[in-house]
Every structure is written in structure tokens, then in C-alpha cells.
Amino acid sequence: MKKLLSIPRHGVVVSFKQSTATAQPKENLPDDTPAQPKPFIDIPGPKGMYNLPVLGNAFHFAPYLKSGGSHLYFRELNKQYGKIVRVRLGPNQTVMLFDPELISQTIANEGAYPVRRSVPIMETYVKRTKRNMLSVQNGPDWQSYRSAAQQSVKPTIIKNYIEPQAQCADDLVTWLEKYGNNNPEVKFAFMCYSADANAVLTFDKKIGFLKNSENLDPELELFLNSIRQFMALIGQSIFSLPWYRLWRTKLYMDFENATNNVYRISEKFIGEARIELLQKSKNGEFDIAESDLTVLKCLLQDNRLTNQTITDVMAAFLFAGVEQVSQALIWMFWLIGKSPEKQAKLYEEIASNIGSSPVTAANLGYLPYLKACVKESFRCVPPVASGTARVLQLDTEIGGYLIPKGTTVMFGNNTLSMSEEQFANPEEFLPERWLDSNDPQKQRQMGMCVLPFGIGKRNCMGRRFAEQEIHLATIKILQNFHVEVTDDCRYAKPTYTTFAEPDRPIKFIFDKR
Numbered sequence: 001m002k003k004l005l006s007i008p009r010h011g012v013v014v015s016f017k018q019s020t021a022t023a024q025p026k027e028n029l030p031d032d033t034p035a036q037p038k039p040f041i042d043i044p045g046p047k048g049m050y051n052l053p054v055l056g057n058a059f060h061f062a063p064y065l066k067s068g069g070s071h072l073y074f075r076e077l078n079k080q081y082g083k084i085v086r087v088r089l090g091p092n093q094t095v096m097l098f099d100p101e102l103i104s105q106t107i108a109n110e111g112a113y114p115v116r117r118s119v120p121i122m123e124t125y126v127k128r129t130k131r132n133m134l135s136v137q138n139g140p141d142w143q144s145y146r147s148a149a150q151q152s153v154k155p156t157i158i159k160n161y162i163e164p165q166a167q168c169a170d171d172l173v174t175w176l177e178k179y180g181n182n183n184p185e186v187k188f189a190f191m192c193y194s195a196d197a198n199a200v201l202t203f204d205k206k207i208g209f210l211k212n213s214e215n216l217d218p219e220l221e222l223f224l225n226s227i228r229q230f231m232a233l234i235g236q237s238i239f240s241l242p243w244y245r246l247w248r249t250k251l252y253m254d255f256e257n258a259t260n261n262v263y264r265i266s267e268k269f270i271g272e273a274r275i276e277l278l279q280k281s282k283n284g285e286f287d288i289a290e291s292d293l294t295v296l297k298c299l300l301q302d303n304r305l306t307n308q309t310i311t312d313v314m315a316a317f318l319f320a321g322v323e324q325v326s327q328a329l330i331w332m333f334w335l336i337g338k339s340p341e342k343q344a345k346l347y348e349e350i351a352s353n354i355g356s357s358p359v360t361a362a363n364l365g366y367l368p369y370l371k372a373c374v375k376e377s378f379r380c381v382p383p384v385a386s387g388t389a390r391v392l393q394l395d396t397e398i399g400g401y402l403i404p405k406g407t408t409v410m411f412g413n414n415t416l417s418m419s420e421e422q423f424a425n426p427e428e429f430l431p432e433r434w435l436d437s438n439d440p441q442k443q444r445q446m447g448m449c450v451l452p453f454g455i456g457k458r459n460c461m462g463r464r465f466a467e468q469e470i471h472l473a474t475i476k477i478l479q480n481f482h483v484e485v486t487d488d489c490r491y492a493k494p495t496y497t498t499f500a501e502p503d504r505p506i507k508f509i510f511d512k513r
């Protein structure tokens with residue numbers, strides 16, 4: 001007789017063979033044997049035409065895309081079907097989890113090589129160009145890239161960027177002082193800031209996208225536009241039929257050109273940085289003291305890594321980071337710009353801990369209200385319409401159902417962030433909710449609902465950089481200005497294609513302190 005797997009009643013247990021669990025005759029089970037998991041097909045969710053591969057998507061999303069975005073569809077699924085929902089998204093069977101405990105258990109069993117379903121147009125690009133993209137790779141290939149890159153994003157290295165990135169934030173302040181008021185291009189300035197802060201990281205060099213924005217070198221302009229286009233085209237590709245898989249459509253060609261531009265220009269900068277470092281090394285000037293170590297130095301001194309691997313890692317940082325940081329800044333200032341008393345409290349924290357001293361790792365480390373504001377702004381405007389997702393690598397029991405290997409399990413973070421069950425007054429911007437240390441269990445549960453940087457082994461590799469860039473920009477802006485949102489932008493709403501975009505360009509008044 002086959003041995004039966006023991007399955008905790010409320011847990012997620014990796015079941016190696018579905019047949020083992022289902023074929024067992026009930027009468028042979030000891031009395032305390034936990035209940036058999038229910039079959040996949042029993043998970044509640046939309047049926048009939050909604051289950052058609054690819055076409056089903058149109059039925060799901062069309063009404064919501066018109067009325068405000070796909071995130072509203074996910075909220076409706078939760079309302080109609082509960083904490084675990086089966087839905088066909090595109091060609092894939094997907095299970096959505098709207099429960100922090102189920103999310104945490106799923107991640108605990110994600111295995112050695114977690115898989116995130118990659119964006120189809122990126123997969124097509126990788127197949128056609130034979131490039132390596134970290135976010136498309138899986139299994140041991142992914143791990144070898146990830147572990148190479150991981151050594152370079154240690155906190156001891158990240159803090160070495162505080163000074164150069166603070167200088168990028170100073171450029172942002174100068175731009176805002178000159179042009180910021182009532183200007184719909186503030187988002188573009190935030191993007192130039194994050195491109196500057198990311199270039200310091202990826203090219204070991206300050207490019208000055210913002211400082212030179214009036215007269216930007218055409219090659220740098222192309223670089224910035226290509227990063228922007230890369231994200232925008234991913235958004236478009238998700239909501240269109242994937243003809244680009246069959247032939248090189250215009251959408252695909254635009255995507256391929258934008259992506260190639262970013263690689264080509266990155267290769268040039270990384271090549272220059274490598275030559276400079278080799279020269280310094282020849283002259284005995286290559287300082288590898290931890291206080292002087294940079295991401296690029298760290299990767300370049302690892303003999304196992306080829307030029308190509310280093311460029312691939314750096315390109316992954318650029319693609320993943322620039323747009324997202326600027327988007328996070330826009331929403332953060334939109335929220336604090338509409339909440340004068342929260343802004344005053346935040347300014348007070350910055351003034352009393354930093355004053356007019358330079359920002360350092362020590363004073364940056366003690367700004368709990370700032371960190372709570374960032375977290376709360378990610379809760380109020382989650383960066384994506386759904387949440388983190390994993391493709392199950394084994395048959396797995398989740399929430400009492402046996403879910404087959406290969407199914408995408410998507411966490412409903414956008415829905416959970418706005419759930420009344422999880423957050424009192426969810427519509428309110430209330431950073432204080434993250435500072436209540438009396439109930440660590442509740443804080444942990446809230447943390448599972450809001451996962452802007454994902455979770456687990458495959459989480460965002462640039463999280464600490466992103467947070468540092470957001471913190472530095474916020475500190476510098478508030479040290480210099482009192483910020484208000486213009487009246488016509490107070491009721492802006494997030495719309496989702498790739499990331500949360502405001503439904504109108506957000507404008508601010510930057511009032512000099």
C-alpha cells in the first residue's frame with residue numbers, strides 16, 4: 001500500500017503525487033487523518049465563456065477596463081467568490097489568493113527555484129535574440145544570475161550610494177524649484193531622477209539626466225525614452241492578442257528596438273567603467289575596501305562573470321528600477337501633498353533627525369515615520385493591478401484544494417490593500433497604522449497584504465536601492481518645499497496597464513520653505 005502524505009488541515013503541503021492522495025480508499029485511513037483536499041475544479045470562480053482560453057480575458061476585463069481598470073475586476077472576484085478563486089487569465093489557469101495566511105503558506109513552499117510567469121513579449125524577445133533576461137530566466141540558470149547579482153546588493157554596499165544619490169536628489173530639487181510648479185512634467189523629472197540614481201548604481205557614474213535635461217545628449221535621450229517605451233509596450237502587449245508570437249508585429253518591433261537600445265547603451269557605459277577600473281587596478285588605485293565598494297566593482301572583480309553577464313544584470317536593474325521608483329514618488333507626493341498634517345509630521349521627523357546635516361546611513365536609519373509613509377503609499381496605490389505571482393513547481397494543497405503543478409498562483413495584494421477586513425478605514429492615508437508595535441501578529445498579517453516588492457527567494461533584488469532612492473528624494477524635497485497637489489489633481493485615480501498610472505498628469509505646488 002502506498003504511504004499517505006500527511007496534510008495539515010489549514011496548511012499548504014507540497015503533495016508530490018496527486019494520485020497518491022486521491023487514490024487512497026477512505027476506509028483505510030486512521031481516524032485522525034486530515035480531510036482529503038478537494039479537487040482543483042471545485043475552487044469557486046467564473047465559469048462558462050469566462051473560462052475560454054485567451055478569449056475569456058476579453059469577457060473578464062472589458063467592462064472593468066472601461067470603468068477604471070483591471071484591479072477592479074480582481075476586487076469583484078474576491079467579493080463574489082471569496083478568499084480563493086480559480087480564473088482563466090489568458091491561456092493559463094490561475095488561482096487567486098485573497099488571504100494573507102494562504103499567501104504566507106504558499107511562499108513558505110515556493111521551492112529552490114521559484115518561477116514567476118514571465119511577460120509573454122519578453123519571453124518572445126529572449127527566444128528571438130538569445131539574450132538572457134534575469135526576470136525571464138528560471139531554474140538553475142536564474143539562480144546563477146541571481147546569486148551573482150545578489151552579492152552586489154548587500155546593505156554595506158548600498159550605503160556607499162547615499163552620497164552620490166543624494167546629489168541626484170539635489171538636482172531634482174533644483175529642477176523643481178525652477179520648473180516644478182503646476183507642471184505636468186514632474187513625473188518626467190522624477191523619472192530622470194531615478195534614472196540618475198540608477199545610473200550611479202549601474203554605470204558607477206553620474207550621468208546628469210536631470211541637470212542636462214534642457215540639452216540632453218541625443219544618445220541619453222534615446223536611452224531614457226527606450227526605458228519608458230519598454231514599460232509602456234509591455235503594458236500594451238498584455239492587453240492585446242499575442243500575434244507577435246507568430247510574426248514580428250509593429251508592437252513587437254518597437255519593443256525589440258527599445259530593449260536593444262537599452263542594452264547597447266548600457267554595454268557602452270559598462271565597457272567604459274570596466275576600462276577605467278582596469279586602469280585604476282594597473283595603477284594600484286583599485287580600492288576594494290568595503291567603504292568604497294560599488295555594485296559594478298563587486299561584479300567586475302568576480303572572475304567567474306563575463307562582460308555579458310554583468311551587462312545582463314545591470315540591464316535588469318535598469319529595466320526593473322527606473323519607471324517603478326518614479327511612479328512610487330509621484331503617488332507618495334500625491335498622498336502627502338493632500339494630507340498637510342501628515343506632511344508636517346514627516347517634515348518634523350526629518351528636521352529633528354537630520355536638520356541641515358548631510359544624509360548618512362545613521363540618520364537615514366532612524367526615520368520610522370518616513371518608512372511608514374512609503375509603506376502606506378504603496379498600500380493606498382499598489383504598484384500593480386493584482387500582486388505577486390508564482391507558478392507552482394509541484395502539486396500543492398492550498399486552502400483545502402489540490403492545485404496542480406504548472407498553475408499560476410497570484411496573490412491579490414491590490415485587493416487586500418484596500419480590504420476593510422484587513423485595514424480599518426482603507427481609503428484613508430494613515431501611515432500611523434504601520435507604527436503600532438503592540439500587535440506584531442497583526443503587523444505581519446498587514447505586511448502580507450501589501451507586498452510592493454514581492455516576497456520570498458525571487459523578491460525584488462533592488463528593494464533596498466529603491467527605498468533608499470525614495471527616502472533620499474522625499475527628504476530633500478521636504479527639506480526645501482512644502483508640497484501641495486493642485487485642485488484639479490486631488491481626485492486623480494490609478495489606472496493599470498503595467499504599473500499604477502494616474503488618470504491625469506499630477507501637478508504640484510512646491511512652496512519654498
Ligand code: HEM
Nearest residue numbers: 135317320321324325328453454455458459460461462466
Ligand atoms: C519602487 C520601486 C520598485 C518596485 C515596486 C519593485 C517591485 C518588484 C517586484 C514586485 C518584483 C517581483 C518580485 C517577486 O516576484 O516576488 C521585482 C523584481 C525585480 N526587481 Fe524590483 N522593484 C522596484 C525597484 C527596483 C530597482 C531600483 C531595482 C534595481 C536596482 C530592481 C530590481 C529588480 C530585479 C532585478 C528583479 C527580478 C528579480 C528576480 O527575478 O530574481 N527593482 N521588483
